[in-house]
Amino acid sequence: MKIQDDPHPKPSCKKVYDHDKIELLIKNYDASLNEWKRYQYWNPKEEYTRNLIATDNKHFTLMLLCWNPKMGSPIHNHSGCDCFMRIIKGEIIETRYVYPKDDKFHKKIVEAGSVDDGKWSGLDVIQESKLVEGDVRWINDMMGVHKMENEHEVEGSVTMHCYIPPYAVCHTFEKKKDGKMEIEESEMSYATEHGNIK
Numbered sequence: 001m002k003i004q005d006d007p008h009p010k011p012s013c014k015k016v017y018d019h020d021k022i023e024l025l026i027k028n029y030d031a032s033l034n035e036w037k038r039y040q041y042w043n044p045k046e047e048y049t050r051n052l053i054a055t056d057n058k059h060f061t062l063m064l065l066c067w068n069p070k071m072g073s074p075i076h077n078h079s080g081c082d083c084f085m086r087i088i089k090g091e092i093i094e095t096r097y098v099y100p101k102d103d104k105f106h107k108k109i110v111e112a113g114s115v116d117d118g119k120w121s122g123l124d125v126i127q128e129s130k131l132v133e134g135d136v137r138w139i140n141d142m143m144g145v146h147k148m149e150n151e152h153e154v155e156g157s158v159t160m161h162c163y164i165p166p167y168a169v170c171h172t173f174e175k176k177k178d179g180k181m182e183i184e185e186s187e188m189s190y191a192t193e194h195g196n197i198k
Contacts, residue, residue, distance in 0.1 A: 072149030
């Protein structure tokens with residue numbers, strides 16, 4: 001079982017919490033009891049579904065993501081929160097990228113639009129990792145941005161995510177054919193809440 005490489009990570013959120021305890025709780029979750037299955041929901045028309053398990057809307061959000069075969073997320077940030085994730089079923093390829101520190105870039109992030117100042121043409125890859133059942137990872141904006149993909153031809157994958165604190169929006173990044181980097185604001189939404197279809 002792989003856990004985060006950095007033994008002393010630095011949270012990016014302003015909330016004070018016991019990082020090691022949260023990571024250990026997620027690592028020790030017994031997925032073989034299949035309690036997570038009551039929250040799984042698959043939609044073949046979507047790349048993946050977000051399924052809310054629990055939240056207090058202030059300190060944390062816990063959700064289950066169901067990834068269809070050959071599907072994945074766009075490159076995205078985490079809006080100042082810490083994201084813990086555990087592979088519950090299947091495999092996921094996580095690709096991490098450097099989060100640019102340029103002030104003009106971050107102003108564009110706030111405004112949400114296209115970066116076209118000639119100084120930034122893309123995101124540099126930091127690491128690509130194959131994550132398997134039981135692996136635990138975490139990420140925040142200080143560590144970079146990432147995308148997650150299920151590359152299996154026929155099998156779906158399931159991941160559990162804990163966000164501290166919850167976030168309402170994040171930003172996605174896509175390089176267009178004309179070379180511009182398109183930045184879009186994406187609102188958090190769920191396919192199901194507490195096991196119930198919305």
